[in-house]
Amino acid sequence: MAESNEVFNIGSSVSCKTCFEEELQGEVLAFDPHVKLLTLKAAATNGRPSLCDIHMVNLSYVSQVRVLREAAASPLPTLPSLNLSKLSTRAKRSIDEKQRLIEAMQSGVSPVGQKLFLTICKTIEEVKWTGPNIVVMGQVLIAPPYLLENVREQKDGKEVNGKTLSYIKKVVEKFHKDQQSLSLNNGTGVAEVHPVSQ
Structure with missing residues (x-):
């Protein structure tokens, strides 16, 4: 299980072993240490290169986490502004x-x-x-x-x-x-x- 003080940089490659003995591997898209939620992007299981699989992993139910490749900590990209009137x-x-x-x-x-x-x-x-x-x-x-x-x-x-x-x-x-x-x-x-x- 991942420690509460562990941090995963966006862009890092991570491998996780779930409580169901399933091995998940992918690039870190997001990590929330407060709820221990890790979001990984992996190659699409259907084999199409234009698509990808997204895994949301609750680290409370993971027996092992390995960082395969550490990404350099860089400032987060600025997100585009939302058109709130269009959304409402x-x-x-x-x-x-x-x-x-x-x-x-x-x-x-x-x-x-x-x-x-x-x-x-x-x-x-x-x-x-x-x-x-x-x-x-x-x-x-x-x-x-x-x-x-x-x-x-x-x-x-x-x-x-x-x-x-x-x-x-x-x-x-x-x-x-x-x-x-x-x-x-x-x-x-x-x-x-x-x-x-x-």
Whole structure:
């Protein structure tokens, strides 16, 4: 087990033997002495040179640690600044999407309706649930069972743009075609191929 006063320099090559007798070897990416966590980068197990494996090792469960090559202690590189507004927007969008999905589950919407809702959300942000119905941009309503013939104008909504209605119909049609081809490819449907005689 690594001593609490031991420090691993970033860039050093280290070999660890875990409590499962597994030998891990790699370059030190990070080390936190307070929680005894060592992060190692190793060659990818799939053999692709453009990839690497990352191991996070709790040194409390390591029986042996050897430094194979010590890297010179150098100042840490400066990290790029984060775009906090972009991160908070992304987090808010993710939270909103999860809340909309929870609303769908609570109102007893079928899995098909939930998938269609998420598919529409990928291209249009203004999508919400009104009971079991999907309302897009306050103009188009999609009622259960969420088929093409269930797409219509939202009567008490905004003035309907013909392009919006036709676009949503195309999205619903494509969604159902994709779902049908998925079910055929997964073996839940049977696609028969017959030889052609001449």
